Amino acid sequence: MKIHILLFALILVGSDDGRSDKQAQASSRTSVNRTMIRGIWWSPEMPQSAAFQVNDSTFYYPDMFMERKYEIKGDSLFVFFDDGSIVASVIVKLTADSLVLSTDGIEALYTRMEPKRKPE
Numbered sequence: 519m520k521i522h523i524l525l526f527a528l529i530l531v532g533s534d535d536g537r538s539d540k541q542a543q544a545s546s547r548t549s550v551n552r553t554m555i556r557g558i559w560w561s562p563e564m565p566q567s568a569a570f571q572v573n574d575s576t577f578y579y580p581d582m583f584m585e586r587k588y589e590i591k592g593d594s595l596f597v598f599f600d601d602g603s604i605v606a607s608v609i610v611k612l613t614a615d616s617l618v619l620s621t622d623g624i625e626a627l628y629t630r631m632e633p634k635r636k637p638e
Contacts, residue, residue: 550590550609559617559628569628595619 561569571578577597578585588597590609597605610625611618617628 550593550595550612552590554612554614555590555595555609555617557630560631561626561628568631 556572556574558568558571568580571580572588575587576585577588586597586599588595590596593609595607595609597607599605605621607619607621609617610620615630617630619626619628
């Protein structure tokens with residue numbers, strides 16, 4: 519539960535209208551396999567429910583009943599909010615069953631708890 523509250527706080531506090539600066543920085547970084555990030559991700563801090571689900575074009579936060587569009591540029595993930603704010607995270611690690619995101623210098627570990635998908 520603590521990590522979920524932290525994630526929500528980062529979403530609110532880390533929101534920024536500097537889309538072009540963050541996207542420009544990300545475009546020069548290594549690219550991430552978009553297929554591997556899709557799925558349901560859990561946090562060890564909150565085993566009762568999924569932290570979020572990544573679909574083709576949206577992030578879904580089940581505890582908040584909130585769905586938001588996202589983009590991946592280089593190794594960065596950008597989640598867009600209705601008020602125009604953006605939360606940017608660096609994808610530090612992405613494997614078939616683990617994901618590490620760094621948002622404003624705070625790293626969070628997530629694990630996939632579903633059948634592994636083969637890259638397209």
